[in-house]
Amino acid sequence: MNDLKIGTYTFSSRLILGTGKFGNTRTMIDAIRASGSQLVTVALRRFNPDQPEDDLFSALASIDGLTLMPNTSGASNAKEAVKAAHISRELSGSPFIKVEIHPNPQHLMPDPIETFEACRILASEDFLVMPYIPADPVLAKRLEDVGCASVMPLGSAIGSGQGLATIDMIRLIIRESNIPVIVDAGLRSPSEACAAMEVGCEAVLVNSAVAVAENPVAMASAFAEAVNAGRRAKAAGIMPRSGAAVATSPLTSFLRKTS
Amino acid sequence: MITITLNGDKHECREGSTVEDIIAMIGANSSKVAVIVNENIVPPEKRRNLELQDNDQVEILAFAGGG
Numbered sequence: 001m002n003d004l005k006i007g008t009y010t011f012s013s014r015l016i017l018g019t020g021k022f023g024n025t026r027t028m029i030d031a032i033r034a035s036g037s038q039l040v041t042v043a044l045r046r047f048n049p050d051q052p053e054d055d056l057f058s059a060l061a062s063i064d065g066l067t068l069m070p071n072t073s074g075a076s077n078a079k080e081a082v083k084a085a086h087i088s089r090e091l092s093g094s095p096f097i098k099v100e101i102h103p104n105p106q107h108l109m110p111d112p113i114e115t116f117e118a119c120r121i122l123a124s125e126d127f128l129v130m131p132y133i134p135a136d137p138v139l140a141k142r143l144e145d146v147g148c149a150s151v152m153p154l155g156s157a158i159g160s161g162q163g164l165a166t167i168d169m170i171r172l173i174i175r176e177s178n179i180p181v182i183v184d185a186g187l188r189s190p191s192e193a194c195a196a197m198e199v200g201c202e203a204v205l206v207n208s209a210v211a212v213a214e215n216p217v218a219m220a221s222a223f224a225e226a227v228n229a230g231r232r233a234k235a236a237g238i239m240p241r242s243g244a245a246v247a248t249s250p251l252t253s254f255l256r257k258t259s
Numbered sequence: 260m261i262t263i264t265l266n267g268d269k270h271e272c273r274e275g276s277t278v279e280d281i282i283a284m285i286g287a288n289s290s291k292v293a294v295i296v297n298e299n300i301v302p303p304e305k306r307r308n309l310e311l312q313d314n315d316q317v318e319i320l321a322f323a324g325g326g
Contacts, residue, residue: 068322
């Protein structure tokens, strides 16, 4: 299978893992290893002297070949997101930035106008901009036009586990896009990740579904297999739907009485 | 003594304290945190010599888990 290409980076894994909500750092690291992910998201927070283990830098550095994609979580407008991106690049040295601007904590839906403005600025500053967006093909195209490295439409609300509620819109985005389309948010089970890959997503980003599973390490492995299966199925050419039954066995009439 | 705001809380520190001193004071590793003073990013090579002033706003940030 060919690699995922984002900017000048290539990844053999098409599963991007979020690092939030894990019970402890050890489990998170084991889950990343089990997932085979080479690109993981992190968030910027005030340093907490009472919980220095919150700092993931050392733990993540223990995994060879891992690239960090800081997010702009907490930003409620473009200005704050750009500021978070600058700080994150200073700290991580990574050009990746997941732009997420969701001003309403009740639904965490991304603000398309502020997201567009932040992406326009950050793309001009040579970030590899990966915006978390509503599943809107018009917005996705506009973000491609200003130089985003990918678009990441939501499957459903962050952390909701409601799956690929937007799959018809994601199909439209894929049809129009010349940059990787990555489903981000809302996935609950590996079958949904597989379905996202089957319709032509280049990768999926999963966090809660792995982190809050009873066994996050096993679930990370299951997601990796599902993503691979979906990718291979897409490449193999999925049969068209038919409105009518089409027999798989010969309907010869040798069992019938002949006159 | 001078008073700075560190990660949202008031702190007193001696005059002439540098950014590096403040990082050490809260027990952070300088290579694993970002530092912002009065909205400006302070890169690692400037932290040893940058002295803080009364009423400076200092943010010390690190990466945590996030999706």
